[in-house]
């Protein structure tokens with residue numbers, strides 16, 4: 001699990017990229033990670049060049065439906081960007097060092113701003129499915145218990161050993177997001193701010209786990225993003241994260257008592273029906289498709305507004 005510097009063939013990866021990517025796109029200013037079902041963000045770049053991960057030393061493959069396995073280079077307005085059409089999750093069996101390798105490659109190509117998107121379940125009952133949550137902080141139980149991508153020897157002695165995370169989610173970029181929403185006349189209720197809880201997956205949370213994370217202060221929960229944010233911060237990038245709420249995790253009616261239900265039935269009393277809704281990855285992907293255009297418009301506007 002620990003970072004093994006020999007697994008980081010930066011020179012080889014960048015040599016391959018330099019051969020495949022036109023000169024004007026070789027120093028992208030912005031990196032984008034497309035979450036589950038959100039690849040459309042990266043597939044409509046101007047002058048796009050797609051490079052399959054299997055051509056890139058150090059890259060592994062995305063195995064999750066809704067994640068492709070390519071890097072896309074191209075322009076948004078006149079800004080050169082690189083987008084991961086498909087990310088890597090630890091639950092696929094990938095080491096944390098592989099999960100964050102593309103971020104480190106982006107940093108070495110000159111990426112200054114990283115925009116990360118993901119699909120997530122809502123823990124905060126005030127959030128509606130379809131809301132885009134601008135992440136302001138995170139809770140990462142795996143990080144706190146020994147599953148941190150920055151554990152182990154450092155790949156560069158100039159990096160700080162101890163990375164502060166109080167400023168992990170760039171306030172200036174979050175400001176730009178809300179300015180972008182204003183300029184695009186996006187409905188105020190379509191966006192929210194919140195805390196992302198990282199879990200390893202691949203199981204979705206039990207209702208009790210959802211309640212625990214909510215009680216701890218998280219608004220949404222997902223299975224990605226935090227390792228990428230940590231690596232990006234170590235590499236000195238500014239980061240913005242957008243979580244698309246694809247399903248509700250904490251639904252009070254899931255706790256309806258079976259005993260009371262049976263007793264009410266026997267006594268002929270009416271009782272509120274329990275909700276037995278079950279989340280699926282298909283539902284997650286469908287929401288990504290539905291909200292992809294809004295996510296794309298916001299990200300494009302933020303890039304247009306971002307300082308050169």
Ligand SMILES: O=P(O)(O)O[C@@H]1C[C@H](O)[C@@H](CO)O1
Nearest residue numbers: 035036118119223224281284
């Ligand atoms: O890659 P992201 O975080 O967008 O994907 C979410 C979390 C799981 O990978 C998957 C569960 O449906 O969607």
